[in-house]
Amino acid sequence: xxxxxxxxxxxxxxxxxxxxxxxxxxxxxxxxxxxxxxxxxxxxxxxxxxxxxxxxxxxxxxxxxxxxxxxxxxxxxxxxxxxxxxxxxxxxxxxxxxxxxxxxxxxxxxxxxxxxxxxxxxxxxxxxxxxxxxxxxxxxxxxxxxxxxxxxxxxxxxxxxxxxxxxxxxxxxxxxxxxxxxxxxxxxxxxxxxxxxxxxxxxxxxxxxxxxxxxxxxxxxxxxxxxxxxxxxxxxxxxxxxxxxxxxxxxxxxxxxxxxxxxxxxxxxxxxxxxxxxxxxxxxxxxxxxxxxxxxxxxxxxxxxxxxxxxxxxxxxxxxxxxxxxxxxxxxxxxxxxxxxxxxxxxxxxxxxxxxxxxxxxxxxxxxxxxxxxxxxxxxxxxxxxxxxxxxxxxxxxxxxxxxxxxxxxxxxxxxxxxxxxxxxxxxxxxxxxxxxxxxxxxxxxxxxxxxxxxxxxxxxxxxxxxxxxxxxxxxxxxxxxxxxx
Numbered sequence: 001x002x003x004x005x006x007x008x009x010x011x012x013x014x015x016x017x018x019x020x021x022x023x024x025x026x027x028x029x030x031x032x033x034x035x036x037x038x039x040x041x042x043x044x045x046x047x048x049x050x051x052x053x054x055x056x057x058x059x060x061x062x063x064x065x066x067x068x069x070x071x072x073x074x075x076x077x078x079x080x081x082x083x084x085x086x087x088x089x090x091x092x093x094x095x096x097x098x099x100x101x102x103x104x105x106x107x108x109x110x111x112x113x114x115x116x117x118x119x120x121x122x123x124x125x126x127x128x129x130x131x132x133x134x135x136x137x138x139x140x141x142x143x144x145x146x147x148x149x150x151x152x153x154x155x156x157x158x159x160x161x162x163x164x165x166x167x168x169x170x171x172x173x174x175x176x177x178x179x180x181x182x183x184x185x186x187x188x189x190x191x192x193x194x195x196x197x198x199x200x201x202x203x204x205x206x207x208x209x210x211x212x213x214x215x216x217x218x219x220x221x222x223x224x225x226x227x228x229x230x231x232x233x234x235x236x237x238x239x240x241x242x243x244x245x246x247x248x249x250x251x252x253x254x255x256x257x258x259x260x261x262x263x264x265x266x267x268x269x270x271x272x273x274x275x276x277x278x279x280x281x282x283x284x285x286x287x288x289x290x291x292x293x294x295x296x297x298x299x300x301x302x303x304x305x306x307x308x309x310x311x312x313x314x315x316x317x318x319x320x321x322x323x324x325x326x327x328x329x330x331x332x333x334x335x336x337x338x339x340x341x342x343x344x345x346x347x348x349x350x351x352x353x354x355x356x357x358x359x360x361x362x363x364x365x366x367x368x369x370x371x372x373x374x375x376x377x378x379x380x381x382x383x384x385x386x387x388x389x390x391x392x393x394x395x396x397x398x399x400x401x402x403x404x405x406x407x408x409x410x411x412x413x414x415x416x417x418x419x420x421x422x423x424x425x426x427x428x429x430x431x432x433x434x435x436x437x438x439x440x441x442x443x444x445x446x447x448x449x450x451x452x453x454x455x456x457x458x459x460x461x462x463x464x465x466x467x468x469x470x471x472x473x474x475x476x477x478x479x480x481x482x483x484x485x486x
Contacts, residue, residue, distance in 0.1 A: 058101035085161030111189035114152035174306035351377035357486035405484035425456035429463030431476035
Protein backbone atom coordinates (compact mmCIF):
# COMPACT_ATOMS: atom_id res chain seq x y z
CA UNK A 1 0.00 0.00 0.00
CA UNK A 2 1.42 3.45 -0.96
CA UNK A 3 1.77 6.30 1.51
CA UNK A 4 -0.92 8.27 -0.38
CA UNK A 5 -3.39 5.36 -0.13
CA UNK A 6 -2.72 5.00 3.58
CA UNK A 7 -3.27 8.75 4.23
CA UNK A 8 -6.48 8.81 2.20
CA UNK A 9 -7.84 5.79 4.06
CA UNK A 10 -6.93 7.24 7.47
CA UNK A 11 -8.58 10.58 6.69
CA UNK A 12 -11.72 8.79 5.59
CA UNK A 13 -11.86 6.94 8.89
CA UNK A 14 -11.89 10.23 10.82
CA UNK A 15 -15.33 11.15 9.46
CA UNK A 16 -18.09 11.20 12.06
CA UNK A 17 -20.83 10.00 9.76
CA UNK A 18 -21.50 6.25 10.28
CA UNK A 19 -22.05 5.68 6.59
CA UNK A 20 -18.72 7.28 5.76
CA UNK A 21 -17.03 5.14 8.39
CA UNK A 22 -18.50 1.97 6.92
CA UNK A 23 -17.42 3.00 3.41
CA UNK A 24 -13.92 3.75 4.64
CA UNK A 25 -13.64 0.45 6.44
CA UNK A 26 -14.78 -1.40 3.33
CA UNK A 27 -12.13 0.44 1.33
CA UNK A 28 -9.52 -0.42 3.93
CA UNK A 29 -10.43 -4.09 3.70
CA UNK A 30 -9.97 -4.01 -0.06
CA UNK A 31 -6.61 -2.21 0.02
CA UNK A 32 -5.16 -4.34 2.84
CA UNK A 33 -4.41 -7.72 1.34
CA UNK A 34 -4.74 -9.67 4.59
CA UNK A 35 -7.81 -7.90 6.03
CA UNK A 36 -11.27 -9.40 5.29
CA UNK A 37 -14.57 -7.73 6.13
CA UNK A 38 -14.98 -6.80 9.78
CA UNK A 39 -17.53 -9.46 10.69
CA UNK A 40 -15.28 -12.36 9.63
CA UNK A 41 -12.77 -13.59 12.20
CA UNK A 42 -9.22 -13.35 10.90
CA UNK A 43 -6.58 -15.95 11.48
CA UNK A 44 -3.49 -15.04 13.46
CA UNK A 45 -1.39 -15.08 10.30
CA UNK A 46 -3.79 -12.67 8.58
CA UNK A 47 -3.70 -10.32 11.55
CA UNK A 48 0.10 -10.37 11.64
CA UNK A 49 0.15 -9.18 8.01
CA UNK A 50 -2.61 -6.60 8.40
CA UNK A 51 -2.59 -2.90 9.26
CA UNK A 52 -5.82 -2.24 11.13
CA UNK A 53 -7.33 -3.89 14.19
CA UNK A 54 -10.89 -5.04 13.62
CA UNK A 55 -13.74 -5.28 16.11
CA UNK A 56 -13.33 -7.76 19.00
CA UNK A 57 -9.64 -8.29 18.29
CA UNK A 58 -7.19 -7.86 21.16
CA UNK A 59 -3.76 -6.68 20.09
CA UNK A 60 -3.48 -4.56 16.98
CA UNK A 61 -1.47 -6.03 14.08
CA UNK A 62 1.45 -3.79 15.03
CA UNK A 63 1.29 -4.90 18.67
CA UNK A 64 1.04 -8.54 17.55
CA UNK A 65 4.20 -8.23 15.45
CA UNK A 66 6.05 -6.49 18.27
CA UNK A 67 4.97 -9.11 20.82
CA UNK A 68 5.98 -11.93 18.48
CA UNK A 69 9.40 -10.32 18.02
CA UNK A 70 9.80 -10.04 21.80
CA UNK A 71 8.86 -13.71 22.27
CA UNK A 72 11.33 -14.77 19.59
CA UNK A 73 14.02 -12.67 21.28
CA UNK A 74 13.54 -14.78 24.42
CA UNK A 75 14.83 -17.88 22.58
CA UNK A 76 17.47 -16.10 20.51
CA UNK A 77 20.28 -18.68 20.24
CA UNK A 78 22.83 -15.91 20.77
CA UNK A 79 21.60 -15.01 24.27
CA UNK A 80 22.26 -16.87 27.51
CA UNK A 81 19.70 -18.61 29.71
CA UNK A 82 19.96 -15.73 32.17
CA UNK A 83 19.36 -13.09 29.53
CA UNK A 84 16.55 -15.14 27.99
CA UNK A 85 14.93 -15.41 31.41
CA UNK A 86 15.30 -11.65 31.93
CA UNK A 87 13.54 -10.96 28.63
CA UNK A 88 10.80 -13.46 29.52
CA UNK A 89 10.33 -11.70 32.86
CA UNK A 90 9.74 -8.41 31.04
CA UNK A 91 7.06 -9.99 28.84
CA UNK A 92 5.42 -11.52 31.93
CA UNK A 93 5.23 -8.08 33.56
CA UNK A 94 3.48 -6.63 30.50
CA UNK A 95 1.18 -9.65 30.30
CA UNK A 96 0.09 -9.15 33.92
CA UNK A 97 -1.27 -5.68 33.04
CA UNK A 98 -2.99 -6.76 29.81
CA UNK A 99 -6.77 -7.40 29.51
CA UNK A 100 -8.01 -10.91 28.78
CA UNK A 101 -8.44 -10.52 25.02
CA UNK A 102 -4.83 -9.35 24.67
CA UNK A 103 -3.63 -12.24 26.83
CA UNK A 104 -5.54 -14.56 24.52
CA UNK A 105 -3.46 -13.21 21.63
CA UNK A 106 -0.26 -13.99 23.52
CA UNK A 107 -1.48 -17.58 23.96
CA UNK A 108 -2.14 -17.78 20.23
CA UNK A 109 1.32 -16.48 19.39
CA UNK A 110 2.95 -19.02 21.70
CA UNK A 111 0.79 -21.83 20.31
CA UNK A 112 0.87 -21.13 16.56
CA UNK A 113 4.15 -19.32 15.88
CA UNK A 114 6.58 -21.63 17.69
CA UNK A 115 6.21 -24.91 15.83
CA UNK A 116 8.83 -27.40 14.70
CA UNK A 117 10.37 -26.81 11.28
CA UNK A 118 8.30 -28.86 8.81
CA UNK A 119 11.16 -29.59 6.41
CA UNK A 120 13.50 -30.64 9.20
CA UNK A 121 10.78 -32.91 10.58
CA UNK A 122 10.29 -34.56 7.19
CA UNK A 123 14.02 -35.15 6.80
CA UNK A 124 14.23 -36.52 10.33
CA UNK A 125 11.35 -38.91 9.61
CA UNK A 126 13.10 -40.20 6.49
CA UNK A 127 16.37 -40.56 8.37
CA UNK A 128 14.57 -42.37 11.19
CA UNK A 129 13.14 -44.94 8.76
CA UNK A 130 16.57 -45.45 7.19
CA UNK A 131 18.29 -45.90 10.57
CA UNK A 132 15.64 -48.36 11.76
CA UNK A 133 16.16 -50.44 8.62
CA UNK A 134 19.84 -50.58 9.54
CA UNK A 135 19.08 -51.72 13.08
CA UNK A 136 20.01 -48.39 14.73
CA UNK A 137 16.66 -47.81 16.47
CA UNK A 138 18.09 -46.15 19.59
CA UNK A 139 20.20 -43.63 17.66
CA UNK A 140 17.34 -43.01 15.23
CA UNK A 141 14.97 -42.21 18.08
CA UNK A 142 17.32 -39.66 19.63
CA UNK A 143 17.88 -37.88 16.32
CA UNK A 144 14.20 -37.83 15.51
CA UNK A 145 13.25 -36.42 18.93
CA UNK A 146 15.81 -33.62 18.61
CA UNK A 147 14.61 -32.66 15.14
CA UNK A 148 10.93 -32.52 16.07
CA UNK A 149 11.15 -30.59 19.35
CA UNK A 150 9.28 -27.33 18.85
CA UNK A 151 10.76 -23.91 19.71
CA UNK A 152 7.70 -23.59 21.97
CA UNK A 153 9.32 -25.94 24.45
CA UNK A 154 12.43 -23.81 24.51
CA UNK A 155 10.26 -20.74 25.06
CA UNK A 156 8.59 -22.33 28.09
CA UNK A 157 11.99 -23.29 29.49
CA UNK A 158 13.18 -19.70 29.25
CA UNK A 159 10.04 -18.46 31.02
CA UNK A 160 10.73 -20.94 33.82
CA UNK A 161 14.22 -19.48 34.28
CA UNK A 162 13.28 -16.28 36.13
CA UNK A 163 12.30 -16.54 39.83
CA UNK A 164 8.52 -16.30 39.39
CA UNK A 165 8.50 -17.93 35.96
CA UNK A 166 6.92 -21.25 36.91
CA UNK A 167 4.24 -19.45 38.93
CA UNK A 168 3.58 -17.29 35.85
CA UNK A 169 3.23 -20.32 33.54
CA UNK A 170 0.96 -22.25 35.91
CA UNK A 171 -1.34 -19.23 36.24
CA UNK A 172 -1.26 -18.64 32.48
CA UNK A 173 -2.42 -22.18 31.75
CA UNK A 174 -5.11 -21.99 34.46
CA UNK A 175 -6.54 -18.89 32.79
CA UNK A 176 -6.25 -20.43 29.33
CA UNK A 177 -8.12 -23.66 30.15
CA UNK A 178 -11.56 -22.10 29.87
CA UNK A 179 -10.81 -21.09 26.25
CA UNK A 180 -9.63 -24.51 25.04
CA UNK A 181 -13.08 -25.81 24.10
CA UNK A 182 -13.92 -22.80 21.97
CA UNK A 183 -10.48 -22.19 20.46
CA UNK A 184 -8.74 -25.36 19.27
CA UNK A 185 -5.73 -23.30 18.15
CA UNK A 186 -4.58 -23.26 21.78
CA UNK A 187 -4.28 -27.04 22.07
CA UNK A 188 -0.64 -27.16 20.97
CA UNK A 189 0.37 -24.80 23.78
CA UNK A 190 -1.77 -26.66 26.30
CA UNK A 191 -0.27 -30.07 25.41
CA UNK A 192 3.25 -28.64 25.53
CA UNK A 193 2.65 -27.08 28.94
CA UNK A 194 1.17 -30.29 30.35
CA UNK A 195 4.25 -32.19 29.16
CA UNK A 196 6.65 -29.67 30.66
CA UNK A 197 4.76 -29.49 33.94
CA UNK A 198 4.77 -33.29 34.22
CA UNK A 199 8.55 -33.08 34.12
CA UNK A 200 8.99 -30.08 36.39
CA UNK A 201 6.47 -31.33 38.95
CA UNK A 202 7.56 -34.96 39.01
CA UNK A 203 6.98 -36.38 42.50
CA UNK A 204 10.72 -36.82 42.87
CA UNK A 205 11.00 -33.02 43.03
CA UNK A 206 8.16 -32.53 45.51
CA UNK A 207 8.44 -32.21 49.28
CA UNK A 208 5.85 -33.73 51.62
CA UNK A 209 5.10 -31.40 54.52
CA UNK A 210 2.72 -31.63 57.43
CA UNK A 211 0.42 -28.63 57.79
CA UNK A 212 -0.53 -27.99 61.42
CA UNK A 213 -2.09 -25.28 63.55
CA UNK A 214 1.48 -24.06 64.18
CA UNK A 215 2.06 -23.50 60.46
CA UNK A 216 2.16 -19.87 59.20
CA UNK A 217 -1.25 -18.22 59.08
CA UNK A 218 -0.75 -17.53 55.38
CA UNK A 219 -0.47 -21.26 54.72
CA UNK A 220 -3.56 -22.08 56.79
CA UNK A 221 -5.43 -19.44 54.80
CA UNK A 222 -4.47 -21.38 51.66
CA UNK A 223 -6.22 -24.45 53.12
CA UNK A 224 -9.37 -22.41 53.61
CA UNK A 225 -9.12 -21.04 50.08
CA UNK A 226 -8.39 -24.30 48.26
CA UNK A 227 -10.52 -26.81 50.22
CA UNK A 228 -12.63 -28.37 47.47
CA UNK A 229 -14.59 -31.19 49.16
CA UNK A 230 -15.98 -29.84 52.45
CA UNK A 231 -15.92 -26.04 52.67
CA UNK A 232 -14.07 -24.61 55.66
CA UNK A 233 -16.44 -22.16 57.31
CA UNK A 234 -14.33 -20.54 60.02
CA UNK A 235 -11.02 -20.50 61.84
CA UNK A 236 -12.48 -22.81 64.50
CA UNK A 237 -13.42 -25.19 61.68
CA UNK A 238 -9.90 -25.30 60.30
CA UNK A 239 -8.49 -25.62 63.83
CA UNK A 240 -10.66 -28.70 64.34
CA UNK A 241 -9.24 -30.21 61.14
CA UNK A 242 -5.71 -29.65 62.44
CA UNK A 243 -6.37 -30.96 65.97
CA UNK A 244 -4.26 -33.61 67.73
CA UNK A 245 -6.27 -36.50 66.27
CA UNK A 246 -5.95 -35.12 62.75
CA UNK A 247 -3.21 -34.84 60.19
CA UNK A 248 -2.94 -32.70 57.09
CA UNK A 249 -0.18 -33.14 54.52
CA UNK A 250 0.63 -31.37 51.29
CA UNK A 251 3.05 -31.62 48.40
CA UNK A 252 5.22 -28.53 47.83
CA UNK A 253 7.58 -27.54 45.00
CA UNK A 254 10.75 -25.55 45.59
CA UNK A 255 9.66 -22.89 43.08
CA UNK A 256 6.25 -22.54 44.78
CA UNK A 257 7.34 -22.92 48.41
CA UNK A 258 4.28 -21.32 50.01
CA UNK A 259 1.68 -23.07 47.82
CA UNK A 260 0.53 -26.63 48.53
CA UNK A 261 -0.02 -28.26 45.13
CA UNK A 262 -2.35 -30.82 46.67
CA UNK A 263 -3.26 -31.61 50.27
CA UNK A 264 -5.05 -34.36 52.11
CA UNK A 265 -6.92 -34.20 55.43
CA UNK A 266 -6.85 -37.29 57.66
CA UNK A 267 -8.83 -38.30 60.75
CA UNK A 268 -7.32 -40.88 63.12
CA UNK A 269 -10.11 -42.92 64.73
CA UNK A 270 -10.91 -46.46 65.92
CA UNK A 271 -13.27 -47.67 63.15
CA UNK A 272 -14.37 -47.09 59.57
CA UNK A 273 -16.14 -43.72 59.37
CA UNK A 274 -19.69 -43.75 58.00
CA UNK A 275 -20.64 -40.06 58.23
CA UNK A 276 -18.76 -36.84 57.65
CA UNK A 277 -20.69 -34.88 60.29
CA UNK A 278 -18.76 -36.14 63.36
CA UNK A 279 -15.47 -35.53 61.60
CA UNK A 280 -16.39 -31.89 60.96
CA UNK A 281 -17.93 -31.32 64.41
CA UNK A 282 -15.94 -28.48 65.97
CA UNK A 283 -17.25 -29.27 69.47
CA UNK A 284 -16.26 -32.95 69.41
CA UNK A 285 -13.55 -34.14 71.80
CA UNK A 286 -10.35 -35.24 70.07
CA UNK A 287 -10.05 -38.99 69.64
CA UNK A 288 -7.64 -41.01 71.79
CA UNK A 289 -4.61 -41.63 69.59
CA UNK A 290 -3.67 -44.64 71.71
CA UNK A 291 -6.81 -46.36 70.43
CA UNK A 292 -6.61 -45.18 66.82
CA UNK A 293 -6.49 -48.07 64.36
CA UNK A 294 -7.93 -46.40 61.28
CA UNK A 295 -6.82 -43.49 59.14
CA UNK A 296 -9.68 -41.86 57.23
CA UNK A 297 -8.78 -39.69 54.23
CA UNK A 298 -11.83 -37.45 54.13
CA UNK A 299 -10.70 -34.64 51.85
CA UNK A 300 -8.17 -34.40 49.02
CA UNK A 301 -7.89 -31.08 47.20
CA UNK A 302 -5.84 -30.07 44.17
CA UNK A 303 -5.02 -26.38 44.42
CA UNK A 304 -3.61 -25.44 41.00
CA UNK A 305 -5.97 -25.67 37.99
CA UNK A 306 -2.98 -24.91 35.78
CA UNK A 307 -1.50 -28.31 36.68
CA UNK A 308 -4.48 -30.22 35.29
CA UNK A 309 -3.30 -33.54 33.89
CA UNK A 310 -0.26 -33.69 36.19
CA UNK A 311 -0.82 -36.64 38.51
CA UNK A 312 0.60 -36.71 42.01
CA UNK A 313 -2.43 -37.63 44.12
CA UNK A 314 -1.59 -41.34 44.20
CA UNK A 315 1.96 -40.62 45.32
CA UNK A 316 0.65 -38.28 48.02
CA UNK A 317 -1.53 -41.01 49.53
CA UNK A 318 1.29 -43.56 49.49
CA UNK A 319 3.71 -41.13 51.11
CA UNK A 320 1.15 -40.16 53.74
CA UNK A 321 0.39 -43.81 54.52
CA UNK A 322 4.10 -44.50 55.07
CA UNK A 323 4.44 -41.39 57.24
CA UNK A 324 1.42 -42.31 59.38
CA UNK A 325 2.59 -45.88 59.84
CA UNK A 326 5.93 -44.61 61.13
CA UNK A 327 4.24 -42.28 63.61
CA UNK A 328 1.37 -44.60 64.60
CA UNK A 329 2.33 -48.29 64.31
CA UNK A 330 -1.14 -49.29 65.57
CA UNK A 331 -2.80 -48.06 62.36
CA UNK A 332 -4.01 -51.01 60.31
CA UNK A 333 -6.84 -49.63 58.17
CA UNK A 334 -6.41 -46.90 55.55
CA UNK A 335 -9.65 -45.76 53.97
CA UNK A 336 -11.43 -42.77 52.54
CA UNK A 337 -14.81 -41.30 53.30
CA UNK A 338 -15.58 -39.94 49.87
CA UNK A 339 -18.39 -38.06 48.13
CA UNK A 340 -20.08 -39.42 45.00
CA UNK A 341 -20.36 -36.12 43.10
CA UNK A 342 -21.78 -37.42 39.83
CA UNK A 343 -24.36 -39.86 41.15
CA UNK A 344 -27.58 -37.85 41.27
CA UNK A 345 -27.13 -36.29 37.84
CA UNK A 346 -26.32 -39.73 36.38
CA UNK A 347 -29.35 -41.37 37.98
CA UNK A 348 -31.64 -38.61 36.72
CA UNK A 349 -30.69 -39.67 33.18
CA UNK A 350 -30.57 -43.42 33.79
CA UNK A 351 -33.42 -44.15 36.22
CA UNK A 352 -35.51 -45.94 33.58
CA UNK A 353 -32.58 -48.20 32.69
CA UNK A 354 -32.08 -49.04 36.36
CA UNK A 355 -35.75 -49.93 36.83
CA UNK A 356 -35.49 -52.24 33.83
CA UNK A 357 -32.78 -54.22 35.64
CA UNK A 358 -34.99 -55.03 38.65
CA UNK A 359 -36.62 -58.43 39.14
CA UNK A 360 -40.42 -58.54 39.23
CA UNK A 361 -40.71 -58.91 42.99
CA UNK A 362 -38.40 -55.99 43.78
CA UNK A 363 -40.11 -53.82 41.17
CA UNK A 364 -43.52 -54.62 42.67
CA UNK A 365 -42.31 -53.75 46.18
CA UNK A 366 -40.92 -50.45 44.91
CA UNK A 367 -44.19 -49.69 43.11
CA UNK A 368 -46.28 -50.31 46.21
CA UNK A 369 -43.99 -48.08 48.29
CA UNK A 370 -44.24 -45.28 45.74
CA UNK A 371 -47.94 -45.73 44.96
CA UNK A 372 -47.55 -46.49 41.24
CA UNK A 373 -47.41 -49.98 39.78
CA UNK A 374 -45.36 -50.46 37.78
CA UNK A 375 -43.32 -47.40 38.80
CA UNK A 376 -41.84 -45.18 36.11
CA UNK A 377 -38.57 -43.24 36.26
CA UNK A 378 -40.37 -40.04 37.20
CA UNK A 379 -42.25 -41.74 40.06
CA UNK A 380 -39.04 -43.18 41.48
CA UNK A 381 -37.07 -39.94 41.21
CA UNK A 382 -39.88 -37.98 42.86
CA UNK A 383 -40.03 -40.46 45.75
CA UNK A 384 -36.25 -40.09 46.22
CA UNK A 385 -36.28 -36.30 46.46
CA UNK A 386 -36.26 -36.37 50.29
CA UNK A 387 -33.83 -39.24 50.93
CA UNK A 388 -33.10 -38.42 54.57
CA UNK A 389 -36.73 -39.04 55.48
CA UNK A 390 -36.78 -42.58 54.06
CA UNK A 391 -37.13 -45.43 56.58
CA UNK A 392 -34.36 -48.00 57.01
CA UNK A 393 -36.22 -50.72 55.09
CA UNK A 394 -37.75 -48.43 52.48
CA UNK A 395 -37.67 -49.98 48.97
CA UNK A 396 -36.82 -46.51 47.64
CA UNK A 397 -33.81 -46.32 49.92
CA UNK A 398 -32.69 -49.83 48.92
CA UNK A 399 -33.07 -48.91 45.25
CA UNK A 400 -30.92 -45.82 45.70
CA UNK A 401 -28.19 -47.94 47.30
CA UNK A 402 -28.39 -50.46 44.46
CA UNK A 403 -28.18 -47.71 41.86
CA UNK A 404 -25.18 -46.14 43.64
CA UNK A 405 -23.40 -49.50 43.74
CA UNK A 406 -24.10 -49.97 40.03
CA UNK A 407 -22.89 -46.44 39.23
CA UNK A 408 -19.61 -46.94 41.08
CA UNK A 409 -18.87 -50.56 40.27
CA UNK A 410 -20.55 -51.47 37.00
CA UNK A 411 -21.40 -48.40 34.91
CA UNK A 412 -18.06 -47.98 33.17
CA UNK A 413 -17.09 -45.63 30.37
CA UNK A 414 -14.18 -46.73 28.17
CA UNK A 415 -13.36 -49.31 30.82
CA UNK A 416 -13.15 -46.71 33.61
CA UNK A 417 -15.54 -45.71 36.42
CA UNK A 418 -17.82 -42.82 35.51
CA UNK A 419 -17.39 -41.04 38.83
CA UNK A 420 -14.27 -38.84 39.00
CA UNK A 421 -13.51 -39.60 42.65
CA UNK A 422 -13.96 -43.33 42.02
CA UNK A 423 -11.54 -43.13 39.06
CA UNK A 424 -8.95 -41.52 41.27
CA UNK A 425 -9.04 -43.96 44.18
CA UNK A 426 -9.69 -47.13 42.19
CA UNK A 427 -6.93 -46.15 39.81
CA UNK A 428 -4.60 -45.96 42.81
CA UNK A 429 -5.43 -49.55 43.80
CA UNK A 430 -8.23 -49.05 46.32
CA UNK A 431 -11.48 -51.02 46.31
CA UNK A 432 -15.08 -49.98 46.95
CA UNK A 433 -15.67 -51.06 50.53
CA UNK A 434 -18.97 -49.68 51.80
CA UNK A 435 -21.82 -47.33 50.94
CA UNK A 436 -22.95 -45.03 53.75
CA UNK A 437 -26.55 -43.84 53.91
CA UNK A 438 -26.79 -40.18 55.03
CA UNK A 439 -23.01 -40.03 55.00
CA UNK A 440 -23.26 -36.38 54.01
CA UNK A 441 -26.63 -34.98 55.11
CA UNK A 442 -25.68 -31.43 54.09
CA UNK A 443 -27.58 -29.66 51.31
CA UNK A 444 -24.58 -30.16 49.03
CA UNK A 445 -24.42 -33.88 49.84
CA UNK A 446 -28.11 -34.40 49.17
CA UNK A 447 -27.92 -32.41 45.95
CA UNK A 448 -25.06 -34.38 44.44
CA UNK A 449 -25.59 -37.91 45.79
CA UNK A 450 -28.82 -38.12 47.85
CA UNK A 451 -26.56 -37.82 50.91
CA UNK A 452 -24.65 -41.02 50.13
CA UNK A 453 -20.92 -41.37 50.74
CA UNK A 454 -18.55 -44.26 50.05
CA UNK A 455 -15.49 -45.78 51.68
CA UNK A 456 -12.62 -46.71 49.37
CA UNK A 457 -10.31 -49.10 51.20
CA UNK A 458 -6.57 -49.10 50.60
CA UNK A 459 -5.46 -52.66 51.33
CA UNK A 460 -1.70 -52.22 51.08
CA UNK A 461 -1.19 -55.89 50.17
CA UNK A 462 -3.59 -55.80 47.23
CA UNK A 463 -3.05 -52.46 45.51
CA UNK A 464 -1.32 -53.99 42.48
CA UNK A 465 -3.92 -56.76 42.24
CA UNK A 466 -6.73 -54.21 42.23
CA UNK A 467 -5.05 -52.15 39.50
CA UNK A 468 -4.79 -55.24 37.32
CA UNK A 469 -8.47 -55.99 37.90
CA UNK A 470 -9.45 -52.46 36.92
CA UNK A 471 -7.29 -52.62 33.78
CA UNK A 472 -9.25 -55.76 32.83
CA UNK A 473 -12.55 -53.92 33.21
CA UNK A 474 -13.57 -55.29 36.63
CA UNK A 475 -13.96 -52.83 39.49
CA UNK A 476 -12.56 -54.13 42.81
CA UNK A 477 -15.39 -54.16 45.35
CA UNK A 478 -16.25 -55.81 48.66
CA UNK A 479 -18.86 -58.56 48.91
CA UNK A 480 -21.19 -56.03 50.57
CA UNK A 481 -21.05 -53.78 47.51
CA UNK A 482 -21.43 -56.68 45.11
CA UNK A 483 -24.52 -57.73 47.05
CA UNK A 484 -26.25 -54.56 45.83
CA UNK A 485 -25.61 -55.32 42.16
CA UNK A 486 -28.61 -56.07 39.95
